Each structure stands twice: as C-alpha cells, then as structure tokens.
Amino acid sequence: SYVLTQPPSVSVAPAKTARITCGGDNVGSKSVHWYQQKPGQAPVLVIYYNSDRPSGIPERFSGSNSGNTATLTISWVEAGDEADYYCQVWDGSGDLWVFGGGTKLTVL
C-alpha cells in the first residue's frame, strides 16, 4: 500500500514561515490535499489539488508538489495556525484514500 511520510512536529515563531513536508514515492504524479485539524474538531481542507485554496482559506496557505515531496507552506504564521496538518492522496493501486501520519505545528 502507498505510504505518505510527514514529520511528527514542526515549530515556528510567529510571523515566520512554516513548511510541512509529505513524502511519498513519485507523489508529484498525484493530486495532494492538505487538512488542518484543531483539537476536538473535524479536519478542514486548506489546500486541494496540490496548490489550490478553498474559499475562505487565507492566502498565507500555499502548496507545492514535485518529485517525491509535497509541501504545505504557511507564511506569516499566527497563533491560530497551531494545529495538526495531514496530507492525503488517492492510491489508485489499492483503490483507497491514504493520509499521512500528521504533523503537529507549534507556534512558539
């Protein structure tokens, strides 16, 4: 089955840039989606189709995907961005959606 690998944690100071990676075999050929999840809440889509933002998501959130790594970038990080972030792709060989293990973003 397809595996997505994320760092367990990323720490960043306010107003700096946070980058959260999602590694997978040739993930650049897939469409990657990113979700933000705060404690006790359902996930919220923040990036879809590698780099598109749903309406209502700040422009500070951006995404890229190439080779074996997809990246979620959060610019001008705010305290309210502190959350767990998950990447997601469709594994066509297994007919299953796959999530990365999640990354806890801590704002210092």
Next chain:
Amino acid sequence: QVQLQESGPGLVKPSGTLSLTCAVSGGSISSTTWWSWVRQPPGRGLECIGEVFHNGETNYNPSLKSRLSISVDKSSNHFSLRLRSVTAADTAVYYCARQGAARFSSGWRLWGRGTLVTVSS
C-alpha cells in the same frame, strides 16, 4: 447548505458490531459523489475506512475489509458503517465526509463533527 451528522452507540462490547449512520441534510445522497468514513484513534492520525458511491459501489481499507460493510440508504438520505468483531483497537472518533465533485482533485470540504466510539466491556 449540506450538513453531515454521525450517530450511533458510543459504547460497543468487544466482539460486537459497531454500527454508525451518517445523515445527509440540505442535499441528496444521490448526488454524483462518493461518501467516506474516516476514523481517528485517541491521540493518533486519520485513517480512511472506506467509501460508497450513490449507486452502492464501495471501496474498503484492506486491513478492515473482512469485517466491514458500508451502504447507502437513499430513502432515508443517509449512509452507514458496520464493523464486526470489534476490539479495543477499533476505539476511535469516527467521521463521515463527502468527497468533492471532481473525485481525485477536489479534496473533501464537508465533514461531520465526528462521534467517539469506545470498545469496552
């Protein structure tokens, strides 16, 4: 707007069957999209359980396939999850979600609030 709401017992005995329903309000479950179940054990990450299309077509997580059944009830506008022979490892918050119109490139914008199911005697 369309909303999803999970419901079902919060406590299931070991070796029993976990049954959950996701009610779709403000829209039709017969719309051309897939509907999913995702779970999250306490303190851990998200796991896709499986999905169902409005015509009843399903895809299941291979690790759960032998115990799992997901179905659509058009008359009641909901879809359901049944997981048999549960153990403590099945304790999790269970979410239902609607996939986007462009199945592989839309992402999942609509989620239920989730329901905690505990497997314990």
